[in-house]
Amino acid sequence: MKTRMTNLVHELLAGHLRPKDKAIDATAGNGHDTLFLAKAVGGQGMVFAFDIQPEAIEQTRAKLTQEQIENVRLILAGHERMGELVSKEYLGQIAAITFNLGYRPGSDKSLVTQPETTLTAIECGLNYLKPNGLVTIVAYVGHPGGEEEANAVRNWLEKLDKKLFDWKLYESEAPQSPCTFVLRKL
Numbered sequence: 001m002k003t004r005m006t007n008l009v010h011e012l013l014a015g016h017l018r019p020k021d022k023a024i025d026a027t028a029g030n031g032h033d034t035l036f037l038a039k040a041v042g043g044q045g046m047v048f049a050f051d052i053q054p055e056a057i058e059q060t061r062a063k064l065t066q067e068q069i070e071n072v073r074l075i076l077a078g079h080e081r082m083g084e085l086v087s088k089e090y091l092g093q094i095a096a097i098t099f100n101l102g103y104r105p106g107s108d109k110s111l112v113t114q115p116e117t118t119l120t121a122i123e124c125g126l127n128y129l130k131p132n133g134l135v136t137i138v139a140y141v142g143h144p145g146g147e148e149e150a151n152a153v154r155n156w157l158e159k160l161d162k163k164l165f166d167w168k169l170y171e172s173e174a175p176q177s178p179c180t181f182v183l184r185k186l
């Protein structure tokens with residue numbers, strides 16, 4: 001089911017992103033989403049990719065190197081520091097921001113995204129989005145704290161000004177499957 005929600009996001013973004021676009025992967029993990037974004041925006045585009053784990057940054061770097069991709073800035077830091085670490089020149093310029101919450105498959109499950117920092121990053125990310133830009137958030141509910149984080153995201157989205165943003169929740173009926181929020185800046 002993880003794969004299906006990731007596919008949904010990639011399908012949506014494949015139809016949305018254009019060459020030369022700029023994007024942010026807020027949770028680089030093993031680098032699948034970063035690689036996807038980098039290919040989608042092409043060599044003249046730009047991707048910023050955050051993760052708190054050096055191993056995640058190195059896994060992502062290895063994937064990019066293998067594909068000779070150079071349009072990614074890897075940032076070893078929490079996404080909640082986006083406002084400080086992504087230059088202000090990109091405010092209102094970013095076409096898409098992806099969040100794939102939870103823990104990195106194959107790594108320490110205690111190094112997991114947290115509701116407070118996730119919400120800080122999403123809120124900050126909205127300032128970087130360009131009109132019609134998308135934020136995708138895949139939230140897993142199968143690990144401790146996952147359901148609380150998904151609920152926190154949902155509650156936060158429900159308070160957004162509907163004149164400025166719209167969002168949609170994609171859910172599967174399968175138990176423990178992740179849900180995906182797709183937010184658009186109007």
Ligand SMILES: C[S@@+](CC[C@H](N)C(=O)[O-])C[C@H]1O[C@@H](n2cnc3c(N)ncnc32)[C@H](O)[C@@H]1O
Nearest residue numbers: 027028029030031032033051078079100104113
């Ligand atoms: C589900 S994995 C991401 C999967 C990844 N997108 C991929 O394609 O492989 C979640 C990642 O979020 C990272 N993470 C946890 N807290 C974070 C934070 N505050 N800022 C950035 N990344 C964080 C974890 O280290 C982990 O690598």
